Amino acid sequence: MPSIKTLAQREEKEIRFTPGHTLCAGCAEPMVVRTVLNAIEEPVVAASPTGCLEVATSRFPGTAWNVPWIHVAFENAAAVISGVEAAYKALTKTGAVKKRIRFVVFGGDGGTYDIGLQALSGALERGHDFLYVCVNNEAYMNTGVQRSSATPACAAATTSPVGDAIPGKPQDRKDLTEIVVGHHVPYVGQAAVSHLIDLANKVERAMKFDGPKFLNVLTTCPLGWRTPRDSAIVQSKLAVETRYWPLYEVIEGKYKINYKPKQHVPVEEWLKTQGRFRHLFRDPKGKERIVEFQAAVDRHWNDLLRKEQCLSGGEADQG
Amino acid sequence: MRRVMTGHKAVAEAMRQIEPDVVAVYPITPQSEIAEYYADYVHDGIVHTELVPVESEHSAMSACVGAAAAGARVMTATSSQGLALLVEVLYIAAGMRLPIVMALANRALSAPINIHCDHSDAYLARDAGAFQIFCESAQEAYDYTLIAQRIAEHGKVRLPGIVNLDGFALTHTAQVVEPLEDEAAKKFVGPFQPVYPLLDVAKPVTWGPFAMPDYYFELKRAQQAAMEEVPAAFLEVQKAYALASGRRYAGFVEGYHLDDADRALVVLGSTAGTAKVAVDALRSKGEKVGLLKIWLYRPFPYHAVAAALAPVKHVAVLDRALSFGAMGALYSDVATALLRAQARPALHNYIYGLGGRDITVEQLEDVLAELGKVRPDEVLRYIGLRE
Ligand SMILES: Cc1ncc(C[n+]2csc(CCOP(=O)(O)OP(=O)(O)O)c2C)c(N)n1
Ligand code: SF4
Ligand SMILES: [Mg+2]
Numbered sequence: 066m067p068s069i070k071t072l073a074q075r076e077e078k079e080i081r082f083t084p085g086h087t088l089c090a091g092c093a094e095p096m097v098v099r100t101v102l103n104a105i106e107e108p109v110v111a112a113s114p115t116g117c118l119e120v121a122t123s124r125f126p127g128t129a130w131n132v133p134w135i136h137v138a139f140e141n142a143a144a145v146i147s148g149v150e151a152a153y154k155a156l157t158k159t160g161a162v163k164k165r166i167r168f169v170v171f172g173g174d175g176g177t178y179d180i181g182l183q184a185l186s187g188a189l190e191r192g193h194d195f196l197y198v199c200v201n202n203e204a205y206m207n208t209g210v211q212r213s214s215a216t217p218a219c220a221a222a223t224t225s226p227v228g229d230a231i232p233g234k235p236q237d238r239k240d241l242t243e244i245v246v247g248h249h250v251p252y253v254g255q256a257a258v259s260h261l262i263d264l265a266n267k268v269e270r271a272m273k274f275d276g277p278k279f280l281n282v283l284t285t286c287p288l289g290w291r292t293p294r295d296s297a298i299v300q301s302k303l304a305v306e307t308r309y310w311p312l313y314e315v316i317e318g319k320y321k322i323n324y325k326p327k328q329h330v331p332v333e334e335w336l337k338t339q340g341r342f343r344h345l346f347r348d349p350k351g352k353e354r355i356v357e358f359q360a361a362v363d364r365h366w367n368d369l370l371r372k373e374q375c376l377s378g379g380e381a382d383q384g
Numbered sequence: 385m386r387r388v389m390t391g392h393k394a395v396a397e398a399m400r401q402i403e404p405d406v407v408a409v410y411p412i413t414p415q416s417e418i419a420e421y422y423a424d425y426v427h428d429g430i431v432h433t434e435l436v437p438v439e440s441e442h443s444a445m446s447a448c449v450g451a452a453a454a455g456a457r458v459m460t461a462t463s464s465q466g467l468a469l470l471v472e473v474l475y476i477a478a479g480m481r482l483p484i485v486m487a488l489a490n491r492a493l494s495a496p497i498n499i500h501c502d503h504s505d506a507y508l509a510r511d512a513g514a515f516q517i518f519c520e521s522a523q524e525a526y527d528y529t530l531i532a533q534r535i536a537e538h539g540k541v542r543l544p545g546i547v548n549l550d551g552f553a554l555t556h557t558a559q560v561v562e563p564l565e566d567e568a569a570k571k572f573v574g575p576f577q578p579v580y581p582l583l584d585v586a587k588p589v590t591w592g593p594f595a596m597p598d599y600y601f602e603l604k605r606a607q608q609a610a611m612e613e614v615p616a617a618f619l620e621v622q623k624a625y626a627l628a629s630g631r632r633y634a635g636f637v638e639g640y641h642l643d644d645a646d647r648a649l650v651v652l653g654s655t656a657g658t659a660k661v662a663v664d665a666l667r668s669k670g671e672k673v674g675l676l677k678i679w680l681y682r683p684f685p686y687h688a689v690a691a692a693l694a695p696v697k698h699v700a701v702l703d704r705a706l707s708f709g710a711m712g713a714l715y716s717d718v719a720t721a722l723l724r725a726q727a728r729p730a731l732h733n734y735i736y737g738l739g740g741r742d743i744t745v746e747q748l749e750d751v752l753a754e755l756g757k758v759r760p761d762e763v764l765r766y767i768g769l770r771e
Contacts, residue, residue, distance in 0.1 A: 123590055123592070125593040125595040125599050126593075128593065130588065130590050131588055133582040133584070133589055133590075133591075134582075134589075135450065135591040135592050137473065137480075144444075144446035144450070146450060147436055147443070148447030148450025149454040151406045151408070151447065152452075152454035155405035155406055155434040156455060156583060161455075162455075166583060183439060183440060184440075184442070187440070191437065
């Protein structure tokens with residue numbers, strides 16, 4: 066399993082993602098990208114849909130990518146990587162390509178949960194050999210923090226604003242990780258930017274498999290979440306500690322929760338530090354909504370525990 | 385060897401001989417058989433192609449772009465709604481200068497939904513940046529698939545190309561086709577030379593960057609320059625094809641009895657065959673009528689069209705699609721071509737055959753008979769329509 070030192074050494078040897086980008090100060094996205102790229106030993110070809118990461122790393126004539134990288138549009142990164150991987154297979158057959166190359170997509174939640182879901186589902190079903198990393202910051206950040214289906218309930222976004230009639234996003238977020246599990250691909254995982262070694266380990270375990278692999282990575286966005294610039298890691302950590310964002314993986318259908326917080330930290334602790342939830346603490350009805358929010362978190366967590374117990378391959382620990 | 389085959393099969397045969405590394409395709413009537421024939425080749429193991437049976441046309445073109453950028457030779461095919469769905473990515477393929485050849489089985493666009501032929505799909509892709517060729521017959525569909533591949537991959541071009549064949553009229557009717565021997569076809573197309581392939585991991589390249597107002601304009605101008613190279617490449621490849629096949633296509637357009645004609649039709653696609661019969665019938669009665677068939681639709685061959693039509697007195701341009709709120713798209717192009725001609729013919733615009741409405745020899749004879757009698761004006765006339 067790669068240690069921070071190994072990851073750093075790999076980066077020293079070959080910088081795959083360079084600092085020459087224009088992501089916001091305090092943005093969590095580059096940490097995720099660097100960790101994933103450094104966790105893979107073989108050569109990588111990467112793809113991204115339209116979004117913050119793409120815009121901030123590829124302004125012509127510059128680039129932050131020191132691995133081959135492609136952006137085509139917003140809704141099709143999984144289809145694009147399908148084509149790249151198909152080309153790789155064909156050219157390996159003809160002998161034109163000889164090296165083992167790995168394929169990785171870094172896609173935002175908008176490009177993955179919403180507009181790109183069909184392309185993702187198709188690529189998973191067809192069984193292409195690639196890793197899809199959802200750089201999930203829970204809204205369309207690049208275009209001004211509009212809501213996505215990954216945006217949590219109650220959160221303020223520019224298309225789910227806190228109005229007098231409707232305070233924030235009425236709907237709960239979609240469980241994309243479980244949707245991917247339904248595709249019966251060899252590896253599915255959830256990770257968070259606060260737990261980089263866990264992320265690197267997951268990438269390493271995932272890359273042992275041929276076929277589609279998926280990682281949903283909570284990737285804090287201080288700008289969109291309306292938190293201080295230096296809060297990305299703290300925010301992500303709290304999301305994990307409150308069980309809002311469980312770290313787990315499903316390897317060949319077997320569930321494993323990678324981290325079980327010892328203490329029950331109420332999700333309110335996480336909500337109250339973010340501007341997007343501020344209204345919950347001002348509005349008289351906010352208390353009720355926080356209770357509902359907590360109930361949803363508990364329900365998901367308990368579901369996950371049960372899945373681990375039933376579908377663990379036999380060695381589930383209690384938590 | 386001459387064989388009887390449908391337009392589908394003719395295109396599929398050309399594709400088998402080209403043997404692209406990747407084919408990503410999604411079925412839609414009347415294109416599906418191209419996908420099915422190709423799937424047979426792949427499943428029978430007679431081509432090395434990776435078939436990507438995508439979940440939509442949008443993903444078909446997206447996978448083609450990914451594969452082409454990776455360094456593979458890539459082909460696809462679609463029709464109508466499929467074209468409409470993928471057109472976003474077709475623009476991108478052109479902007480990225482990727483030589484993806486796509487057969488387009490021309491079919492009407494919804495609504496109402498209709499599976500039959502017209503050219504609204506081709507017109508929708510008109511400004512995408514792909515060159516477009518229209519075919520009259522299954523033989524042409526075969527020949528121009530091979531020719532398009534070489535134009536697309538031409539060092540000065542490197543653009544996507546569309547080979548149009550009329551849905552049903554060409555895709556589903558059996559005609560005599562004389563394909564090249566496999567060896568000759570492969571030799572004609574030649575090996576694929578990728579440019580800055582993604583799979584060359586030793587030389588990492590960023591594909592599909594984001595360009596601000598400081599660069600976007602120049603990049604688009606460069607794309608236009610590539611398009612401007614198509615006509616020269618087209619003639620060059622036609623010549624090479626004549627050597628390989630013995631079939632000589634010369635030029636961007638085909639004139640039929642135009643030299644001394646005082647009245648003429650301008651058409652795209654399979655209607656040229658019907659029009660030739662109409663022209664022959666009127667010629668046998670001593671009438672000076674002719675036809676201009678356009679092979680290369682984009683880039684539009686303004687000079688060739690002007691040269692062919694300038695001596696004619698009355699011209700009917702036939703559009704097989706409406707450009708709502710404007711004159712027909714082909715008419716507008718022909719009118720532009722003739723703007724600077726010395727003796728300009730009187731131009732008329734006829735709309736015909738929408739949603740697969742039949743176009744008959746008699747109707748085309750009637751149009752030719754009418755020319756010179758109706759006043760030319762910016763009015764759409766309709767053939768075979770119940771008003
Ligand atoms: C077809 C299409 N629709 C809409 C857009 C506008 N658009 C570009 S990026 C984006 C949001 C990206 O959100 P996400 O995928 O979550 O990435 P983030 O910027 O948050 O990292 C939107 C709506 C587009 N480029 N293309
Ligand atoms: S808006 Fe958010 S996701 Fe986008 S660059 Fe800034 S911090 Fe990162
Ligand atoms: Mg996002």
